[in-house]
Amino acid sequence: MRSPRVLVCLVLLAWAAPVFAQTAGPAATQTLQDEIAAADAALFAAVFDTCDPAKVASLITEDFEMFHDKGGLIASSAAPFVKDMEAMCARQKTGEDYRARRELVPGTLKVYPLNNYGAIEVAEHRFYKLEPGKPEKLVEVGKLTHVWKKEKDGWKLARVLSYEHRLTN
Numbered sequence: 001m002r003s004p005r006v007l008v009c010l011v012l013l014a015w016a017a018p019v020f021a022q023t024a025g026p027a028a029t030q031t032l033q034d035e036i037a038a039a040d041a042a043l044f045a046a047v048f049d050t051c052d053p054a055k056v057a058s059l060i061t062e063d064f065e066m067f068h069d070k071g072g073l074i075a076s077s078a079a080p081f082v083k084d085m086e087a088m089c090a091r092q093k094t095g096e097d098y099r100a101r102r103e104l105v106p107g108t109l110k111v112y113p114l115n116n117y118g119a120i121e122v123a124e125h126r127f128y129k130l131e132p133g134k135p136e137k138l139v140e141v142g143k144l145t146h147v148w149k150k151e152k153d154g155w156k157l158a159r160v161l162s163y164e165h166r167l168t169n
Contacts, residue, residue, distance in 0.1 A: 026113040036111045036121050036148055037104075039155035044102045051089040051099075057082045059156060061149055066160040069142075074160075101128040101136060114147070118155070121146040138168045 039059070046055035057078060064081055066074040075081035091097035105124040112120040124143050128136040147159035 026115045028111055028113055032113055032119055033109070033111045035155060036119050037109060039148060039157070040104070040109075040121060040123075040146070043157060047085065048100055048102050051085075051092060053082045053085045053089065056085055061151075061156045061158040064158060064160075066162065068160075069163040069165055099130040100139075101130055102126070103128070105141070118147065118149040118158070121148060141166050141168060 043056065043059045046052045046059065060078050060081065062078050064078045065076055066081065068074045075084070088097060092099050103126050105126060108122075108124040110122045112122075114120060122143075122145050124141065126138055127140040127142070129139045130136050142165035143163050145161040145163075146157055148155050149158045
């Protein structure tokens with residue numbers, strides 16, 4: 001006679017087998033690519049162009065996580081991330097920190113749907129140092145993998161992997 005625990009496991013496996021059977025995942029569409037590109041642009045504009053922590057807070061999930069190759073676990077929820085961003089914006093206003101510009105490397109953006117959740121974004125991006133009275137200077141190139149969640153009020157960034165940063169100077 002089998003234990004109740006074994007029977008429950010067998011029933012769950014039998015139920016889940018069709019879900020994970022050899023089938024193709026959801027197909028990527030141009031609409032999805034465009035939506036994620038727009039969400040990415042809005043997020044990075046709020047971080048770098050306008051330094052708008054409130055806007056960033058509206059574009060990330062409460063359980064937001066960010067991992068960075070240079071800093072490790074940068075954020076494990078939205079509130080501390082937004083607070084750190086507020087401090088960065090304050091340092092930029094005093095000149096203690098420089099402003100930066102971020103751009104996606106053309107042709108590198110790839111978007112993959114995540115069924116019943118959202119999408120994965122993979123790309124390469126460049127960072128430029130902006131200093132008053134000087135030409136902008138390319139300082140770093142890196143790669144990203146983002147997990148975006150589709151919510152009722154739009155796309156929100158849930159997970160960030162930021163890696164393979166290379167200095168250019």
